Amino acid sequence: MPKPPTASRGKAAPRAPLSRARILDAALALADEGGVEAVSMRRLGQVLGVEAMSLYKHVADKEAILDGIADLVMAEVEVPSPDLDWRTSVRRSAISAHEALRRHPWAGIVLESRLNPGPARLRYLEAVVGVLRGAGFDTATVARAFMALDSHTYGFTMQELALPFDAATTPRIAAEMAARVFADDYPNLAAMAELAMSGAPMLDFEFGLDLLLDGLERLRPAG
Amino acid sequence: MPKPPTASRGKAAPRAPLSRARILDAALALADEGGVEAVSMRRLGQVLGVEAMSLYKHVADKEAILDGIADLVMAEVEVPSPDLDWRTSVRRSAISAHEALRRHPWAGIVLESRLNPGPARLRYLEAVVGVLRGAGFDTATVARAFMALDSHTYGFTMQELALPFDAATTPRIAAEMAARVFADDYPNLAAMAELAMSGAPMLDFEFGLDLLLDGLERLRPAG
DNA sequence: AGCGTACCCTTACACCGTAAGCCTGTCAAG
DNA sequence: CTTGACAGGCTTACGGTGTAAGGGTACGCT
Numbered sequence: 175m176p177k178p179p180t181a182s183r184g185k186a187a188p189r190a191p192l193s194r195a196r197i198l199d200a201a202l203a204l205a206d207e208g209g210v211e212a213v214s215m216r217r218l219g220q221v222l223g224v225e226a227m228s229l230y231k232h233v234a235d236k237e238a239i240l241d242g243i244a245d246l247v248m249a250e251v252e253v254p255s256p257d258l259d260w261r262t263s264v265r266r267s268a269i270s271a272h273e274a275l276r277r278h279p280w281a282g283i284v285l286e287s288r289l290n291p292g293p294a295r296l297r298y299l300e301a302v303v304g305v306l307r308g309a310g311f312d313t314a315t316v317a318r319a320f321m322a323l324d325s326h327t328y329g330f331t332m333q334e335l336a337l338p339f340d341a342a343t344t345p346r347i348a349a350e351m352a353a354r355v356f357a358d359d360y361p362n363l364a365a366m367a368e369l370a371m372s373g374a375p376m377l378d379f380e381f382g383l384d385l386l387l388d389g390l391e392r393l394r395p396a397g
Numbered sequence: 398m399p400k401p402p403t404a405s406r407g408k409a410a411p412r413a414p415l416s417r418a419r420i421l422d423a424a425l426a427l428a429d430e431g432g433v434e435a436v437s438m439r440r441l442g443q444v445l446g447v448e449a450m451s452l453y454k455h456v457a458d459k460e461a462i463l464d465g466i467a468d469l470v471m472a473e474v475e476v477p478s479p480d481l482d483w484r485t486s487v488r489r490s491a492i493s494a495h496e497a498l499r500r501h502p503w504a505g506i507v508l509e510s511r512l513n514p515g516p517a518r519l520r521y522l523e524a525v526v527g528v529l530r531g532a533g534f535d536t537a538t539v540a541r542a543f544m545a546l547d548s549h550t551y552g553f554t555m556q557e558l559a560l561p562f563d564a565a566t567t568p569r570i571a572a573e574m575a576a577r578v579f580a581d582d583y584p585n586l587a588a589m590a591e592l593a594m595s596g597a598p599m600l601d602f603e604f605g606l607d608l609l610l611d612g613l614e615r616l617r618p619a620g
Numbered sequence: 621a622g623c624g625t626a627c628c629c630t631t632a633c634a635c636c637g638t639a640a641g642c643c644t645g646t647c648a649a650g
Numbered sequence: 651c652t653t654g655a656c657a658g659g660c661t662t663a664c665g666g667t668g669t670a671a672g673g674g675t676a677c678g679c680t
Contacts, residue, residue: 215637228659283506286555296583303585313592321553322605329552330544332509360519362526369536382545382609389608438668451628636667
Protein backbone atom coordinates (compact mmCIF):
# COMPACT_ATOMS: atom_id res chain seq x y z
CA MET A 175 0.00 0.00 0.00
CA PRO A 176 1.83 3.09 -1.21
CA LYS A 177 1.01 6.07 0.87
CA PRO A 178 -1.24 8.45 -1.11
CA PRO A 179 1.17 10.52 -3.21
CA THR A 180 -1.25 13.36 -3.70
CA ALA A 181 -4.80 13.57 -2.48
CA SER A 182 -7.13 12.47 -5.24
CA ARG A 183 -8.88 15.82 -5.39
CA GLY A 184 -8.84 19.18 -3.72
CA LYS A 185 -7.66 17.91 -0.34
CA ALA A 186 -4.53 19.80 0.53
CA ALA A 187 -1.64 18.07 -1.18
CA PRO A 188 0.66 16.50 1.42
CA ARG A 189 3.50 18.59 0.10
CA ALA A 190 3.98 21.48 -2.24
CA PRO A 191 5.18 20.34 -5.63
CA LEU A 192 8.82 21.44 -5.47
CA SER A 193 10.25 24.00 -7.80
CA ARG A 194 13.45 25.79 -8.48
CA ALA A 195 12.34 28.69 -6.30
CA ARG A 196 11.44 26.46 -3.37
CA ILE A 197 14.76 24.68 -3.67
CA LEU A 198 16.70 27.93 -3.70
CA ASP A 199 14.80 29.26 -0.71
CA ALA A 200 15.56 26.15 1.27
CA ALA A 201 19.19 26.23 0.20
CA LEU A 202 19.48 29.85 1.22
CA ALA A 203 18.06 29.04 4.64
CA LEU A 204 20.43 26.13 5.05
CA ALA A 205 23.41 28.25 4.09
CA ASP A 206 22.38 31.03 6.42
CA GLU A 207 22.19 28.79 9.42
CA GLY A 208 25.07 26.46 8.72
CA GLY A 209 27.36 27.96 6.13
CA VAL A 210 27.84 26.77 2.55
CA GLU A 211 29.09 23.39 3.61
CA ALA A 212 25.73 22.77 5.25
CA VAL A 213 23.96 22.77 1.92
CA SER A 214 24.23 19.32 0.46
CA MET A 215 21.86 17.71 -1.96
CA ARG A 216 20.83 15.10 0.57
CA ARG A 217 20.17 17.52 3.37
CA LEU A 218 18.40 19.84 1.00
CA GLY A 219 16.15 17.03 -0.10
CA GLN A 220 15.51 16.09 3.50
CA VAL A 221 14.47 19.62 4.38
CA LEU A 222 12.10 19.64 1.43
CA GLY A 223 10.73 16.21 2.25
CA VAL A 224 12.14 14.72 -0.89
CA GLU A 225 14.95 12.49 -2.02
CA ALA A 226 18.20 14.13 -3.10
CA MET A 227 17.97 13.01 -6.69
CA SER A 228 14.59 14.62 -7.13
CA LEU A 229 16.25 18.00 -7.01
CA TYR A 230 17.95 17.31 -10.29
CA LYS A 231 14.63 17.60 -12.09
CA HIS A 232 14.59 21.31 -11.29
CA VAL A 233 18.23 22.16 -11.10
CA ALA A 234 21.17 21.14 -13.23
CA ASP A 235 23.84 20.96 -10.65
CA LYS A 236 24.77 21.79 -7.15
CA GLU A 237 26.70 24.60 -8.81
CA ALA A 238 23.43 25.90 -10.19
CA ILE A 239 22.02 26.00 -6.70
CA LEU A 240 25.00 28.02 -5.50
CA ASP A 241 24.61 30.32 -8.48
CA GLY A 242 21.00 30.72 -7.50
CA ILE A 243 21.43 31.57 -3.85
CA ALA A 244 24.33 33.86 -4.63
CA ASP A 245 22.05 35.82 -6.88
CA LEU A 246 19.34 35.84 -4.24
CA VAL A 247 21.79 37.66 -2.02
CA MET A 248 22.72 40.06 -4.79
CA ALA A 249 19.04 40.80 -5.19
CA GLU A 250 19.06 42.15 -1.65
CA VAL A 251 21.50 44.92 -2.37
CA GLU A 252 20.20 48.35 -3.12
CA VAL A 253 20.79 49.29 -6.72
CA PRO A 254 22.25 52.78 -7.02
CA SER A 255 19.75 55.29 -8.23
CA PRO A 256 20.59 57.57 -11.15
CA ASP A 257 18.56 60.34 -9.51
CA LEU A 258 20.82 61.02 -6.56
CA ASP A 259 24.23 62.55 -7.07
CA TRP A 260 26.77 59.95 -8.02
CA ARG A 261 28.62 59.91 -4.77
CA THR A 262 25.82 59.32 -2.33
CA SER A 263 24.24 56.94 -4.78
CA VAL A 264 27.31 54.76 -5.10
CA ARG A 265 28.05 55.10 -1.43
CA ARG A 266 24.62 53.89 -0.41
CA SER A 267 24.71 50.90 -2.66
CA ALA A 268 28.18 49.92 -1.46
CA ILE A 269 27.00 50.10 2.13
CA SER A 270 23.94 48.10 1.22
CA ALA A 271 26.10 45.46 -0.44
CA HIS A 272 28.28 45.29 2.64
CA GLU A 273 25.24 44.73 4.79
CA ALA A 274 23.84 42.07 2.53
CA LEU A 275 27.12 40.21 2.61
CA ARG A 276 27.20 40.46 6.37
CA ARG A 277 23.69 39.07 6.59
CA HIS A 278 24.86 36.03 4.64
CA PRO A 279 28.41 35.39 5.78
CA TRP A 280 28.90 32.55 3.34
CA ALA A 281 27.94 34.65 0.34
CA GLY A 282 31.21 36.46 -0.21
CA ILE A 283 33.19 33.33 -0.85
CA VAL A 284 30.47 31.87 -3.01
CA LEU A 285 30.09 35.01 -5.09
CA GLU A 286 33.81 35.33 -5.59
CA SER A 287 34.10 31.85 -6.95
CA ARG A 288 31.24 32.20 -9.37
CA LEU A 289 32.14 32.73 -13.01
CA ASN A 290 28.87 33.87 -14.49
CA PRO A 291 26.98 36.68 -12.81
CA GLY A 292 23.29 36.08 -12.29
CA PRO A 293 20.57 38.54 -13.32
CA ALA A 294 20.55 40.42 -10.01
CA ARG A 295 24.29 40.88 -10.18
CA LEU A 296 24.04 42.10 -13.75
CA ARG A 297 21.38 44.59 -12.79
CA TYR A 298 23.65 45.86 -10.05
CA LEU A 299 26.67 46.10 -12.32
CA GLU A 300 24.70 47.88 -14.98
CA ALA A 301 23.37 50.43 -12.52
CA VAL A 302 26.70 51.20 -10.88
CA VAL A 303 28.43 51.59 -14.21
CA GLY A 304 25.56 53.76 -15.35
CA VAL A 305 25.83 56.11 -12.41
CA LEU A 306 29.59 56.40 -12.78
CA ARG A 307 29.31 57.18 -16.45
CA GLY A 308 26.59 59.65 -15.69
CA ALA A 309 28.98 61.36 -13.30
CA GLY A 310 31.25 62.13 -16.21
CA PHE A 311 33.97 59.54 -15.81
CA ASP A 312 35.35 58.18 -19.05
CA THR A 313 34.91 54.52 -19.72
CA ALA A 314 38.39 53.43 -18.69
CA THR A 315 38.10 55.24 -15.38
CA VAL A 316 34.69 53.76 -14.77
CA ALA A 317 36.17 50.30 -15.09
CA ARG A 318 38.98 51.08 -12.67
CA ALA A 319 36.70 52.87 -10.25
CA PHE A 320 34.21 50.09 -10.21
CA MET A 321 36.90 47.50 -9.57
CA ALA A 322 38.28 49.56 -6.72
CA LEU A 323 34.90 50.07 -5.08
CA ASP A 324 33.80 46.49 -5.41
CA SER A 325 37.17 45.24 -4.24
CA HIS A 326 36.77 47.22 -1.09
CA THR A 327 33.27 45.94 -0.52
CA TYR A 328 34.18 42.30 -0.94
CA GLY A 329 37.61 42.46 0.57
CA PHE A 330 36.53 44.35 3.63
CA THR A 331 33.54 42.17 4.31
CA MET A 332 35.48 38.98 3.95
CA GLN A 333 38.26 40.07 6.24
CA GLU A 334 35.72 41.27 8.70
CA LEU A 335 33.94 37.94 8.65
CA ALA A 336 37.18 36.02 8.94
CA LEU A 337 38.10 37.92 12.04
CA PRO A 338 37.68 35.80 15.14
CA PHE A 339 35.50 38.34 16.88
CA ASP A 340 32.29 40.14 16.19
CA ALA A 341 31.56 43.61 17.44
CA ALA A 342 30.02 42.44 20.70
CA THR A 343 32.84 40.24 21.90
CA THR A 344 35.72 42.30 20.62
CA PRO A 345 37.36 43.24 23.92
CA ARG A 346 37.38 39.71 25.34
CA ILE A 347 38.94 38.04 22.38
CA ALA A 348 41.26 40.89 21.68
CA ALA A 349 42.61 40.48 25.19
CA GLU A 350 43.20 36.84 24.50
CA MET A 351 44.94 37.64 21.25
CA ALA A 352 47.03 40.25 22.97
CA ALA A 353 48.13 37.63 25.43
CA ARG A 354 49.07 35.14 22.74
CA VAL A 355 50.88 37.68 20.68
CA PHE A 356 52.38 39.32 23.60
CA ALA A 357 54.65 42.31 23.62
CA ASP A 358 58.11 41.05 22.73
CA ASP A 359 57.48 39.42 19.41
CA TYR A 360 54.86 41.73 17.97
CA PRO A 361 54.87 45.08 19.74
CA ASN A 362 52.84 46.81 17.06
CA LEU A 363 50.16 44.18 17.01
CA ALA A 364 50.08 44.32 20.78
CA ALA A 365 49.30 48.02 20.51
CA MET A 366 46.48 47.21 18.12
CA ALA A 367 45.12 44.60 20.48
CA GLU A 368 45.24 47.13 23.28
CA LEU A 369 43.21 49.50 21.17
CA ALA A 370 40.69 46.79 20.47
CA MET A 371 40.48 46.01 24.18
CA SER A 372 39.60 49.61 24.87
CA GLY A 373 36.37 48.92 23.09
CA ALA A 374 37.11 51.26 20.22
CA PRO A 375 35.33 50.07 17.09
CA MET A 376 37.97 48.54 14.86
CA LEU A 377 35.87 47.88 11.81
CA ASP A 378 34.98 50.88 9.76
CA PHE A 379 33.74 49.97 6.32
CA GLU A 380 33.09 53.56 5.40
CA PHE A 381 36.62 54.74 6.11
CA GLY A 382 38.13 53.04 3.08
CA LEU A 383 35.01 53.62 1.06
CA ASP A 384 35.25 57.37 1.58
CA LEU A 385 38.95 57.36 0.83
CA LEU A 386 38.09 55.88 -2.55
CA LEU A 387 35.14 58.16 -3.19
CA ASP A 388 37.16 61.25 -2.26
CA GLY A 389 39.88 60.20 -4.64
CA LEU A 390 37.41 59.58 -7.42
CA GLU A 391 35.71 62.90 -6.90
CA ARG A 392 39.07 64.58 -7.31
CA LEU A 393 39.62 62.71 -10.56
CA ARG A 394 36.23 63.61 -11.91
CA PRO A 395 36.20 65.97 -14.86
CA ALA A 396 34.63 69.28 -13.91
CA GLY A 397 31.11 69.95 -15.10
CA MET B 398 57.21 -11.23 1.73
CA PRO B 399 56.83 -7.59 2.67
CA LYS B 400 58.78 -5.34 0.38
CA PRO B 401 61.80 -3.90 2.20
CA PRO B 402 60.45 -0.88 4.04
CA THR B 403 63.78 0.84 4.45
CA ALA B 404 67.16 -0.37 3.35
CA SER B 405 68.88 -2.08 6.24
CA ARG B 406 71.78 0.35 6.36
CA GLY B 407 73.24 3.27 4.52
CA LYS B 408 71.74 2.36 1.18
CA ALA B 409 69.66 5.29 0.09
CA ALA B 410 66.32 4.95 1.83
CA PRO B 411 63.58 4.25 -0.72
CA ARG B 412 61.76 7.30 0.49
CA ALA B 413 62.47 10.31 2.62
CA PRO B 414 60.92 9.98 6.04
CA LEU B 415 57.98 12.38 5.66
CA SER B 416 57.63 15.49 7.69
CA ARG B 417 55.33 18.41 8.10
CA ALA B 418 57.44 20.45 5.73
CA ARG B 419 57.45 17.78 3.04
CA ILE B 420 53.71 17.42 3.37
CA LEU B 421 53.13 21.14 3.06
CA ASP B 422 55.39 21.39 0.04
CA ALA B 423 53.51 18.62 -1.70
CA ALA B 424 50.17 20.15 -0.77
CA LEU B 425 51.28 23.51 -2.11
CA ALA B 426 52.29 21.93 -5.39
CA LEU B 427 49.02 20.08 -5.61
CA ALA B 428 47.03 23.22 -4.95
CA ASP B 429 49.03 25.21 -7.47
CA GLU B 430 48.35 22.81 -10.28
CA GLY B 431 44.82 21.78 -9.47
CA GLY B 432 43.27 24.26 -7.08
CA VAL B 433 42.37 23.66 -3.45
CA GLU B 434 39.95 20.91 -4.27
CA ALA B 435 42.84 18.93 -5.73
CA VAL B 436 44.48 18.57 -2.36
CA SER B 437 42.92 15.62 -0.62
CA MET B 438 44.53 13.47 2.00
CA ARG B 439 44.52 10.43 -0.24
CA ARG B 440 46.02 12.18 -3.22
CA LEU B 441 48.53 13.88 -1.00
CA GLY B 442 49.57 10.54 0.41
CA GLN B 443 49.81 9.11 -3.06
CA VAL B 444 52.11 11.89 -4.21
CA LEU B 445 54.30 11.30 -1.18
CA GLY B 446 54.30 7.53 -1.64
CA VAL B 447 52.41 7.00 1.56
CA GLU B 448 48.98 6.10 2.78
CA ALA B 449 46.56 8.90 3.58
CA MET B 450 46.35 8.14 7.26
CA SER B 451 50.08 8.40 7.72
CA LEU B 452 49.80 12.13 7.22
CA TYR B 453 47.96 12.44 10.48
CA LYS B 454 51.12 11.66 12.40
CA HIS B 455 52.58 14.95 11.24
CA VAL B 456 49.53 17.08 10.85
CA ALA B 457 46.43 17.41 12.98
CA ASP B 458 43.88 18.02 10.29
CA LYS B 459 43.35 18.81 6.72
CA GLU B 460 42.61 22.27 8.08
CA ALA B 461 46.13 22.37 9.47
CA ILE B 462 47.47 21.62 6.01
CA LEU B 463 45.47 24.47 4.55
CA ASP B 464 46.69 26.73 7.33
CA GLY B 465 50.19 25.65 6.44
CA ILE B 466 50.11 26.26 2.72
CA ALA B 467 48.28 29.54 3.23
CA ASP B 468 51.13 30.68 5.38
CA LEU B 469 53.65 29.46 2.82
CA VAL B 470 52.06 31.86 0.38
CA MET B 471 52.12 34.66 2.91
CA ALA B 472 55.81 34.00 3.35
CA GLU B 473 56.27 34.96 -0.29
CA VAL B 474 55.07 38.50 0.14
CA GLU B 475 57.57 41.23 0.63
CA VAL B 476 57.42 42.60 4.14
CA PRO B 477 57.39 46.41 4.12
CA SER B 478 60.68 47.87 5.18
CA PRO B 479 60.77 50.53 7.89
CA ASP B 480 63.68 52.20 6.08
CA LEU B 481 61.80 53.44 3.04
CA ASP B 482 59.23 56.17 3.36
CA TRP B 483 55.91 54.80 4.49
CA ARG B 484 54.13 55.21 1.22
CA THR B 485 56.47 53.41 -1.13
CA SER B 486 57.07 50.81 1.51
CA VAL B 487 53.40 49.98 1.97
CA ARG B 488 52.82 50.27 -1.73
CA ARG B 489 55.52 47.78 -2.59
CA SER B 490 54.33 45.23 -0.11
CA ALA B 491 50.74 45.54 -1.29
CA ILE B 492 51.85 44.97 -4.86
CA SER B 493 53.94 42.05 -3.74
CA ALA B 494 50.97 40.55 -1.92
CA HIS B 495 48.87 40.98 -5.02
CA GLU B 496 51.44 39.14 -7.06
CA ALA B 497 51.78 36.33 -4.56
CA LEU B 498 48.03 35.83 -4.56
CA ARG B 499 48.03 35.77 -8.33
CA ARG B 500 50.75 33.17 -8.36
CA HIS B 501 48.55 30.95 -6.21
CA PRO B 502 45.03 31.60 -7.38
CA TRP B 503 43.51 29.34 -4.75
CA ALA B 504 45.21 31.18 -1.90
CA GLY B 505 42.87 34.12 -1.58
CA ILE B 506 39.86 32.03 -0.75
CA VAL B 507 41.84 29.85 1.61
CA LEU B 508 43.39 32.79 3.43
CA GLU B 509 40.07 34.53 3.81
CA SER B 510 38.47 31.54 5.43
CA ARG B 511 41.28 30.98 7.89
CA LEU B 512 40.70 32.14 11.44
CA ASN B 513 44.17 32.06 12.91
CA PRO B 514 46.98 33.80 11.06
CA GLY B 515 50.18 31.82 10.70
CA PRO B 516 53.61 33.15 11.58
CA ALA B 517 54.31 34.61 8.13
CA ARG B 518 51.03 36.45 8.20
CA LEU B 519 51.78 37.77 11.67
CA ARG B 520 55.18 38.98 10.55
CA TYR B 521 53.52 40.79 7.68
CA LEU B 522 50.84 42.34 9.87
CA GLU B 523 53.40 43.44 12.41
CA ALA B 524 55.53 45.10 9.78
CA VAL B 525 52.72 46.94 8.02
CA VAL B 526 51.30 48.20 11.28
CA GLY B 527 54.80 49.23 12.31
CA VAL B 528 55.39 51.25 9.17
CA LEU B 529 52.02 52.97 9.46
CA ARG B 530 52.62 53.87 13.07
CA GLY B 531 56.05 55.09 12.15
CA ALA B 532 54.46 57.36 9.58
CA GLY B 533 52.67 59.16 12.37
CA PHE B 534 49.19 57.74 12.15
CA ASP B 535 47.44 57.27 15.45
CA THR B 536 46.47 53.76 16.43
CA ALA B 537 42.84 53.98 15.42
CA THR B 538 43.73 55.29 12.00
CA VAL B 539 46.34 52.58 11.56
CA ALA B 540 43.67 49.97 12.12
CA ARG B 541 41.34 51.56 9.60
CA ALA B 542 44.08 52.16 7.09
CA PHE B 543 45.34 48.65 7.30
CA MET B 544 41.87 47.21 6.83
CA ALA B 545 41.31 49.41 3.80
CA LEU B 546 44.62 48.49 2.20
CA ASP B 547 44.30 44.79 2.81
CA SER B 548 40.69 44.80 1.71
CA HIS B 549 41.75 46.23 -1.60
CA THR B 550 44.51 43.69 -2.01
CA TYR B 551 42.32 40.70 -1.31
CA GLY B 552 39.18 42.01 -2.87
CA PHE B 553 40.83 43.10 -6.07
CA THR B 554 42.77 39.92 -6.51
CA MET B 555 39.80 37.72 -5.94
CA GLN B 556 37.58 39.59 -8.35
CA GLU B 557 40.37 39.54 -10.86
CA LEU B 558 40.77 35.80 -10.51
CA ALA B 559 37.03 35.22 -10.69
CA LEU B 560 36.84 37.06 -13.95
CA PRO B 561 36.39 34.72 -16.87
CA PHE B 562 39.30 36.13 -18.79
CA ASP B 563 42.97 36.66 -18.23
CA ALA B 564 44.92 39.49 -19.75
CA ALA B 565 45.82 37.57 -22.89
CA THR B 566 42.37 36.49 -23.94
CA THR B 567 40.51 39.58 -22.86
CA PRO B 568 39.28 40.81 -26.23
CA ARG B 569 37.92 37.46 -27.36
CA ILE B 570 35.89 36.72 -24.32
CA ALA B 571 34.83 40.28 -23.86
CA ALA B 572 33.35 40.13 -27.32
CA GLU B 573 31.45 37.04 -26.37
CA MET B 574 30.20 38.69 -23.24
CA ALA B 575 29.22 41.75 -25.15
CA ALA B 576 27.17 39.54 -27.42
CA ARG B 577 25.39 37.84 -24.57
CA VAL B 578 24.73 41.02 -22.72
CA PHE B 579 23.90 42.87 -25.76
CA ALA B 580 22.91 46.49 -26.06
CA ASP B 581 19.24 46.67 -25.14
CA ASP B 582 19.26 45.18 -21.69
CA TYR B 583 22.58 46.44 -20.42
CA PRO B 584 23.81 49.37 -22.43
CA ASN B 585 26.38 50.43 -19.88
CA LEU B 586 27.88 46.99 -19.58
CA ALA B 587 27.94 46.82 -23.34
CA ALA B 588 30.06 49.95 -23.35
CA MET B 589 32.42 48.33 -20.88
CA ALA B 590 32.63 45.23 -23.01
CA GLU B 591 33.43 47.38 -25.98
CA LEU B 592 36.24 48.98 -24.06
CA ALA B 593 37.59 45.58 -23.11
CA MET B 594 37.41 44.51 -26.75
CA SER B 595 39.58 47.43 -27.72
CA GLY B 596 42.36 45.73 -25.82
CA ALA B 597 42.60 48.40 -23.16
CA PRO B 598 43.85 46.87 -19.93
CA MET B 599 40.87 46.63 -17.61
CA LEU B 600 42.63 45.47 -14.49
CA ASP B 601 44.64 48.07 -12.66
CA PHE B 602 45.48 47.05 -9.16
CA GLU B 603 47.45 50.19 -8.51
CA PHE B 604 44.59 52.53 -9.36
CA GLY B 605 42.61 51.77 -6.24
CA LEU B 606 45.75 51.32 -4.22
CA ASP B 607 46.94 54.81 -5.04
CA LEU B 608 43.52 56.26 -4.35
CA LEU B 609 43.81 54.85 -0.85
CA LEU B 610 47.41 55.90 -0.35
CA ASP B 611 46.68 59.43 -1.55
CA GLY B 612 43.80 59.67 0.85
CA LEU B 613 45.90 58.39 3.71
CA GLU B 614 48.72 60.80 2.97
CA ARG B 615 46.23 63.63 3.18
CA LEU B 616 45.06 62.36 6.56
CA ARG B 617 48.56 62.03 7.88
CA PRO B 618 49.53 64.44 10.63
CA ALA B 619 52.19 66.86 9.43
CA GLY B 620 55.75 66.28 10.55
C1' DA C 621 68.68 -8.57 24.76
C1' DG C 622 64.86 -6.30 25.44
C1' DC C 623 61.90 -2.48 25.40
C1' DG C 624 59.69 1.93 24.05
C1' DT C 625 58.19 4.41 20.62
C1' DA C 626 57.84 6.84 16.24
C1' DC C 627 56.04 5.84 12.06
C1' DC C 628 53.31 3.83 8.72
C1' DC C 629 49.44 0.77 7.22
C1' DT C 630 44.69 -1.41 7.22
C1' DT C 631 40.10 -1.27 7.90
C1' DA C 632 35.90 0.96 8.50
C1' DC C 633 32.34 4.59 8.76
C1' DA C 634 29.56 8.32 7.46
C1' DC C 635 29.07 11.56 4.19
C1' DC C 636 29.35 13.70 -0.43
C1' DG C 637 27.69 14.63 -5.79
C1' DT C 638 25.50 12.44 -9.36
C1' DA C 639 24.72 8.71 -13.38
C1' DA C 640 21.18 5.41 -14.65
C1' DG C 641 17.00 3.59 -14.49
C1' DC C 642 12.27 2.52 -12.51
C1' DC C 643 7.49 3.55 -10.99
C1' DT C 644 3.40 5.96 -10.91
C1' DG C 645 -0.11 9.69 -11.13
C1' DT C 646 -1.71 13.23 -14.42
C1' DC C 647 -3.47 14.74 -18.53
C1' DA C 648 -4.31 15.39 -23.48
C1' DA C 649 -5.33 13.22 -27.80
C1' DG C 650 -7.83 9.78 -30.26
C1' DC D 651 -13.22 5.78 -22.17
C1' DT D 652 -8.86 4.25 -23.55
C1' DT D 653 -4.29 5.02 -24.44
C1' DG D 654 0.02 6.93 -24.50
C1' DA D 655 3.43 10.29 -23.27
C1' DC D 656 5.60 12.37 -19.71
C1' DA D 657 6.76 14.92 -15.59
C1' DG D 658 8.20 14.33 -11.14
C1' DG D 659 9.41 11.68 -7.81
C1' DC D 660 12.23 7.26 -5.89
C1' DT D 661 16.02 3.52 -5.73
C1' DT D 662 20.30 1.88 -6.37
C1' DA D 663 25.02 2.32 -7.13
C1' DC D 664 29.74 4.26 -7.87
C1' DG D 665 33.69 6.63 -6.75
C1' DG D 666 35.12 10.16 -4.09
C1' DT D 667 35.85 12.66 0.63
C1' DG D 668 37.86 13.28 5.91
C1' DT D 669 39.15 10.71 9.72
C1' DA D 670 38.48 7.36 14.09
C1' DA D 671 40.50 3.10 15.76
C1' DG D 672 43.78 -0.13 16.07
C1' DG D 673 47.66 -3.32 14.18
C1' DG D 674 52.33 -4.10 13.02
C1' DT D 675 57.33 -3.24 12.53
C1' DA D 676 61.98 -1.41 12.61
C1' DC D 677 64.84 1.58 14.91
C1' DG D 678 67.51 3.79 18.98
C1' DC D 679 68.34 3.33 23.73
C1' DT D 680 69.48 1.20 27.82
